Amino acid sequence: MTPERILLIGLDGMTFDIMKPLAEQGIMPTCHDLMQRGSWGVLRSTIPPLTGPAWTSFYTGKMPGNHGLFDFFKPSAVDNAVGIGRRLINSREVDGRALWHVLSDHDKTSLVLNVPVTYPPSKIKGAMFTGMLTPSVQGNLTYPEGLYPKYQPELGDYTITINWQSYSEHDAHRFVQDLIHCQHQRTRYTARLMDDWPDWNLCFPCFTETDRIQHALWHYIDPVEIEKLKQEGRYDESVRELVLEFYRQCDEDIRVLIEKAGGTDNVPVFFVSDHGFGPLRGKVMMNHFFAQQGLLAAKQAKVRQAILMILWRKAYQKALKSVGLLKWYKARQARAVTTRVSGAAKTIYDIFYESIDWNRTKVYLGSNTEGALYMNVKGRGLYGDVDPGIIEPEDYLTVRAEIINALKSIRHPDTGKPMLTYVGTREEAYPGKYCDIAPDIVFFFDDGAWLGDFQLGKGAFKPSDWKTGSGTHRLDGCFLACGPGIAQNRGGINTEIWNVTPTLLGYMGLPVPAEMDGKFIGDAFTDEWKAAHPVQYLEPGEDSGAGEVSGADVFDADDQEVLVDRLRGLGYLD
Numbered sequence: 001m002t003p004e005r006i007l008l009i010g011l012d013g014m015t016f017d018i019m020k021p022l023a024e025q026g027i028m029p030t031c032h033d034l035m036q037r038g039s040w041g042v043l044r045s046t047i048p049p050l051t052g053p054a055w056t057s058f059y060t061g062k063m064p065g066n067h068g069l070f071d072f073f074k075p076s077a078v079d080n081a082v083g084i085g086r087r088l089i090n091s092r093e094v095d096g097r098a099l100w101h102v103l104s105d106h107d108k109t110s111l112v113l114n115v116p117v118t119y120p121p122s123k124i125k126g127a128m129f130t131g132m133l134t135p136s137v138q139g140n141l142t143y144p145e146g147l148y149p150k151y152q153p154e155l156g157d158y159t160i161t162i163n164w165q166s167y168s169e170h171d172a173h174r175f176v177q178d179l180i181h182c183q184h185q186r187t188r189y190t191a192r193l194m195d196d197w198p199d200w201n202l203c204f205p206c207f208t209e210t211d212r213i214q215h216a217l218w219h220y221i222d223p224v225e226i227e228k229l230k231q232e233g234r235y236d237e238s239v240r241e242l243v244l245e246f247y248r249q250c251d252e253d254i255r256v257l258i259e260k261a262g263g264t265d266n267v268p269v270f271f272v273s274d275h276g277f278g279p280l281r282g283k284v285m286m287n288h289f290f291a292q293q294g295l296l297a298a299k300q301a302k303v304r305q306a307i308l309m310i311l312w313r314k315a316y317q318k319a320l321k322s323v324g325l326l327k328w329y330k331a332r333q334a335r336a337v338t339t340r341v342s343g344a345a346k347t348i349y350d351i352f353y354e355s356i357d358w359n360r361t362k363v364y365l366g367s368n369t370e371g372a373l374y375m376n377v378k379g380r381g382l383y384g385d386v387d388p389g390i391i392e393p394e395d396y397l398t399v400r401a402e403i404i405n406a407l408k409s410i411r412h413p414d415t416g417k418p419m420l421t422y423v424g425t426r427e428e429a430y431p432g433k434y435c436d437i438a439p440d441i442v443f444f445f446d447d448g449a450w451l452g453d454f455q456l457g458k459g460a461f462k463p464s465d466w467k468t469g470s471g472t473h474r475l476d477g478c479f480l481a482c483g484p485g486i487a488q489n490r491g492g493i494n495t496e497i498w499n500v501t502p503t504l505l506g507y508m509g510l511p512v513p514a515e516m517d518g519k520f521i522g523d524a525f526t527d528e529w530k531a532a533h534p535v536q537y538l539e540p541g542e543d544s545g546a547g548e549v550s551g552a553d554v555f556d557a558d559d560q561e562v563l564v565d566r567l568r569g570l571g572y573l574d
């Protein structure tokens with residue numbers, strides 16, 4: 001029998017490294033029960049393991065090389081002095097149909113809440129609240145339109161995301177309480193959607209609070225890091241208690257949703273995360289390194305000017321905050337970006353791209369989220385009519401090999417050991433239709449414990465602190481499935497994120513579209529179920545059609561500024 005409905009819970013950044021011990025200790029009893037009754041294991045993320053491309057791979061069943069998104073940003077022609085920069089991604093640029101679009105084709109109802117890269121919302125059978133990269137709850141974040149003003153008076157405020165950087169290090173209590181509240185709110189909104197669409201077939205709330213707490217307070221989550229805190233005399237038992245309370249409440253929200261959906265005996269439950277987590281040791285200032293290697297040239301006067309501008313802006317904002325005028329300033333700043341009347345309104349990205357001498361630069365890290373490098377090759381067309389390229393296409397492979405060798409020479413600031421633990425070319429990391437617009441080189445330092453940082457003028461390395469967070473993403477996320485036909489108490493699942501959507505479709509008895517890279521995760525199911533339910537994979541041409549890629553920039557300048565600010569608030573930018 002195939003299930004009529006599935007409850008799918010997104011837990012951003014969750015890993016069994018956290019969930020398993022908490023489940024065994026009785027802090028996450030619902031998760032413990034599901035693990036015993038279901039199949040679970042590692043869900044490998046995209047490379048690098050980034051929220052934007054990873055959730056997109058999840059919901060399209062495609063690898064990034066085929067859905068076309070590699071970061072929160074895309075190289076793009078922008079309105080600054082050099083015409084080169086980055087633009088935020090949105091749901092209309094995704095090449096591929098999402099799980100809920102395919103379900104709509106089969107007349108199935110989906111309830112989708114808070115999934116990253118779903119803004120602007122799209123028409124589906126069912127309802128949607130868009131997630132991360134939604135500019136504001138004041139705009140249109142729902143399908144059908146107007147759900148938020150309809151629910152808000154009864155259910156209270158809904159938050160798109162909570163940034164730990166808007167809290168001080170000494171205010172961890174308020175931060176975690178706010179996360180707990182935010183997660184309860186998502187649960188209440190999801191329950192309301194279930195009430196209003198009682199014939200739902202897929203209910204998919206995505207909790208991003210797990211990611212936020214792990215970025216900010218990994219040192220209170222990971223036993224090894226806790227031990228270090230204790231040795232350094234910096235351990236605060238009350239923060240640890242609060243962290244445990246967060247996971248207790250997270251488990252409680254999951255329990256409430258399962259109960260609301262009809263209980264585990266009646267509805268299959270799936271968990272999915274976009275990536276795993278581990279400690280963050282610090283940042284490697286990549287463009288500083290390339291400048292030292294003669295692979296990048298910066299206009300020094302511009303860099304100095306940029307540093308001064310950033311320092312001035314920070315001091316100014318601090319002063320405004322102290323007199324309660326920061327909101328007014330940010331609104332003015334957003335207006336200034338729109339009309340380009342004020343040099344002070346430049347984003348940190350504009351400043352960086354204007355600081356680069358493009359005639360003497362072969363490679364660069366273009367954003368802090370990218371984790372990958374772009375080479376300055378002639379005739380690429382990544383920036384519209386602006387072609388900064390200096391590398392001749394026939395020299396591409398030689399120069400790329402030189403850059404990879406340079407990366408291998410980077411040594412740990414404390415131990416002196418080589419830091420590079422993974423390097424991949426775009427052909428290796430991003431096979432597919434969009435390989436030729438993908439970053440040229442992808443890398444991990446120290447298995448992901450050190451991230452690349454794009455800013456110039458800040459030295460070679462920057463150790464982690466409250467602002468950068470103590471944790472960051474890893475490749476191994478989590479997958480769990482529990483329901484009829486699913487093997488019981490089976491750990492050790494090992495699969496890729498783009499396989500989950502084909503699995504959900506196959507489980508519901510629906511064919512897997514030809515354009516999906518993913519395959520049904522057979523390891524999670526019993527032999528009897530698989531024998532009775534062969535999964536059908538459509539051939540090209542049998543499909544209802546591929547996704548529409550409008551490529552349109554749906555964010556106006558105000559939106560861009562707000563969203564960039566929010567990413568900065570998540571520790572992604574500076």
Ligand SMILES: [Zn+2]
Binds near residue numbers: 013275
């Ligand atoms: Zn994430």
